[in-house]
Amino acid sequence: MTARRTAARAGALLVLLATAACGVPTGGDPEAIPATEVPYGLALPSPGATAAPTSPAGLGEPRVYLVAGDGALVPQGRAASAGTLAERLATLLADLATGPTPAELTERLSTALRPETSLSVAGVSGSTATIDLGGSAEAPSGRESKTAVAQIVLTATSLPGVDQVLVTRDGEQVEAPLPSGELTARPLTAADYAPLTVAAPPS
Structure with a gap:
């Protein structure tokens, strides 16, 4: 309401x-x-109901993906930055690494990325972006690992011009976990992690 x-x-x-x-x-x-x-304002036409913004307002708006209370990944709009594709992607990844805003925290949104994790753009070739995970934090494991990679891939591919993501760790390409648990070194797409945008069934 x-x-x-x-x-x-x-x-x-x-x-x-x-x-x-x-x-x-x-x-x-x-x-x-x-x-x-009649008290002021009550005689005015009532506007239609609008939902709280939890997804981008327009097509092509950059967004970060955060973890909802039910475990599903949900998009949160971010202001578009200027510059090259690599520069805009770097800004978006910095927003993701920072984590939820205070307002998003009140909506019980969180992140699987460790606070010490840094995300940087190692390069963009065509529509494939190479994203490097740095920082002092240990790489997450298990479901947390799949969720963290999904956040990175879904966030990066929300930017027009980025369709695929390669993940590296300190400059070395790594095998990324898919929702099935399978590891792959191929470029990752948003479709790979679409299952994680739906709430997980209760265990």
């Missing part, structure tokens, strides 16, 4: 309580209330 709709309902409830307290009869034909007696 949006704040605007909540305010409208609260205002309507106040009007109802006020008329009940004044002893307005509940029977008989309805009577029109003069516009001058």
Whole structure:
């Protein structure tokens, strides 16, 4: 429920309580209330409901993927930066490495990336970006590893011009885990990690 709709309902409830307290009869034909007696704003047309923004507002808007409370990866829009494709990708990856914003934390969004992890663009060839994982943190393992790689791939490929991702660690290409648990050294795509954008069934 949006704040605007909540305010409208609260205002309507106040009007109802006020008329009940004044002893307005509940029977008989309805009577029109003069516009001058209607609290400000209640006589205006009510706008349609809008959901809280948890995904990009427009096609092509860069976004980072974070982990929701149910385990699914969800997109969060980020401001588009200027510069070359590699520069824009570097900015987007920096946003991902920083983690959820304070507002996103209140929505119980998190990340599988360790705080000490750094993400840098090692190169862009055609539509394939090579992303290097650095920092002092140990590489995550198990499901956390798949989730972290999925966040990187889905975030990078949300940028127009990037269709595939190669992952390296300190400059050395690594085999990345797929949702099935299989390891692969081939370029990764958003389709590879689409299953992780759906909530995992309860164990």
